[in-house]
Amino acid sequence: MEPSILVIALVCGFLCSRVGLPSLIGYLAAGFALYALGFADSQLPLLKQLSDLGVLLLLFAIGLKLDLRSLAKAQVWGGASAHLLISLLVFVPFLKILGYLGLSQLAALETWQMLLLAFALGFSSTVFAVKILEDKGEMGSLYGQIAIGVLVMQDVFAVVFMTISKGEWPSVWALALFLIPLCKPLIYRLLDHMERGDLLVLFGLVMALVLGANLFEAVGIKPDLGALLMGVLLANHPRSSELAKSLFELKELLLVAFFLTVGLNGLPSSQDLTLSVLLLLLLPFKTLLFFWLFTRFKLRARTSLLASLSLTNFSEFGLIVASVATYKGWLPPEFVVVLAIALSMSFLIAAPLNRYSEVMYQVWQPIWHRWQSSELSRDDQPIDLGKPKFIILGMGRIGGGAYDELVQRYGECVVGIDHKPELVQMHRDLGRNVIQGDAVDTDFWHKITPHSATELVLLAMPHHHGNLTALDQLKQSSYTGKVAAIVQYESEVEPLKEQGVEAIYNVFEAAGAGFAEHVAYELMPEHRTQDYVCPSQTNLCDDSNDKVESAKS
Structure with a gap:
């Protein structure tokens, strides 16, 4: 790997942290700077591999902290499902209006293609939300758990889409994956005897990448789902938190590669940049829709607002969905760059919103409470x-x-x-x-x-x-x-x-x-x-x- 990549990433990350922005914003800027200097994603296969590993470890870490019972909560599965469906109903007409107003990229799309694009825009970023919640130390808070649950549901929707988009059913050997839970006592015993340090880290990598990602990919299922489910399998072990901490620094380092690859998708044309900026108009709608849905599911105004702000962004999985659609010829290739720019700018908007989320709640508390249900959820009593x-x-x-x-x-x-x-x-x-x-x-x-x-x-x-x-x-x-x-x-x-x-x-x-x-x-x-x-x-x-x-x- 070119030494200049590390230097540019470090400088950009450091400068952002000094002005109060998350360092990940700097890594996105570094990716665009590298592209402007002549680097391209296709020329850096190692960076792409490290990026994929970072996303897999992120999903594994989410699984380690995930309580499956939280997904059964109505505000999680109901909120995620209703938000995506309503978003599709609103985003498609919005894209059609932009096409009628003269944006050539959208004017050339058919309705089913706009539906694909709206589907990609409906997701929120797991990487960003988890990073923000970890930095604030609020991964375990109620609003953090609600946001993570919604993101996991969205990730499952994306994985299902990408599995179906392959145009082939998983291998018959995929049924053997149901035997993995039977190995749980053996896996737990192995974890019991793993010493801290390098052995514990290697154990986590084997669980996430070998038994999780590679095994699932071998039978025709997306590796992302495998990494997530292996984390869920280990979530109830007494050492699951210790395992997550041992992988934390490695995961953070690999995610730098992910943000760099987002920027390496290319620099936009003026039309692409215009479309990316206009797509940001969807963010207030996403936030208010989440807030309205969460309050309808009897969460308090503060819980609803902070969870909604955590989800106020576009998603790396939406970018992956667009990449799959482009590879299949369902969308023109320039939409990957458009979504990459929109994703980056959504992070720039979401970072200060989440940083000052408590101030926003306090200043406009009467407005938020106007939408709060008189009967609250048992978790928010x-x-x-x-x-x-x-x-x-x-x-x-x-x-x-x-x-x-x-x-x-x-x-x-x-x-x-x-x-x-x-x-x-x-x-x-x-x-x-x-x-x-x-x-x-x-x-x-x-x-x-x-x-x-x-x-x-x-x-x-x-x-x-x-x-x-x-x-x-x-x-x-x-x-x-x-x-x-x-x-x-x-x-x-x-x-x-x-x-x-x-x-x-x-x-x-x-x-x-x-x-x-x-x-x-x-x-x-x-x-x-x-x-x-x-x-x-x-x-x-x-x-x-x-x-x-x-x-x-």
Whole structure:
């Protein structure tokens, strides 16, 4: 691969990140710059292969985080299906009007060809939405799960189309794929014994690319579907999150190749550029239609808006659909370039919209709430916390440990909150009082009323941005008690202190100190005095009415 490709991609990505845009916008610009410098997609087969691998790993990662039950929700399968059907009914007349107005590319198309083009424009970008949600740390939020579910449904529609477009049925051996779930216990056992690091990464690649993509392609089914389904197969394994994290950096690097190849499709003519810009007029319709459908399915206004904005773009799968249609002779080849430009510009529009989505919701809150249903979905119901003394936001390993310690010291006066339904259910099965809720959701704080009995809120979410957002919402509520928070890096301490956090716990530094203290207590007799107190046994907070004697050796 030409070294200049890496340099140009790095420079463009860095410049975009410096001005507050996602780096993927820079990679798209780098692709167009490379084409202008004389590079072409056909001259860089390795880049195309890396791009395909990136998309496959993305779908595999989505599968690892996907709860199939979420696809059964009416707002997911119903919203995705209804949106695509209504979009086809609106987009085709829109394209016909543009043809009548003198756009020669569209004037030459027949109705069934416009239907194909409308089908390609109806999808939203899985790559973009997942990247935005991951950057915001909101993949597990309700609106993030709804958006991902809709995208998976759209991807399935695209895969079905591309399978049918081949003009041949899958091999009879495709029926053997139904035997794969029978191998689940063996696959799970293998994952149990995979060490962290290179072995875990290789295991993920084998699952995604060999048992997933290549196996499905060998029997005449699109490899994309195979990668997605292999991820779904592993989603319930306790190490699925660890596997996803091990593949994260590799997936991100390979997706750079994907965005470069989008730009390498070619530079548009003036007519192509005009058509691409006019196609952007469809984006507000896509957003408002999603918002209307989600609110009709009884989601709150905020959930509906943020999920809709995540889907406000055109899709790489739409580009693939257009490429297949061009290869079959169903569409003129210039439409691949038109859609590539429209896709790139839709990302430029969607990036700031998603960055300031919360501001948009707050500023025009009365307008959004006007469309909210009076009867809300069970997942979006108001939350009754009761009268807890301690609230823990984020019930991962640290939150769970803090919960047990507080219950042991102060009794059943603790409530935990987490946005992941499977994690909430696990804690409930263990007898803990844990409620499902998204602490970075501004409406979450409107759905609850902090009780005067609450004295301490612990911010134990893994993402610093999430803790800061929750802290900001907490300050705007009627809560007047103390706040403690965890951090992973020293640079995260000062912003929390400035916001009034009284106690900050650095998980990495404290782990080392705690380990040394524990060893000293266990192995060094001079520490075993009447006055020595193990750090893990000290009070997390002080309460004049409920003080507990420190444990003595």
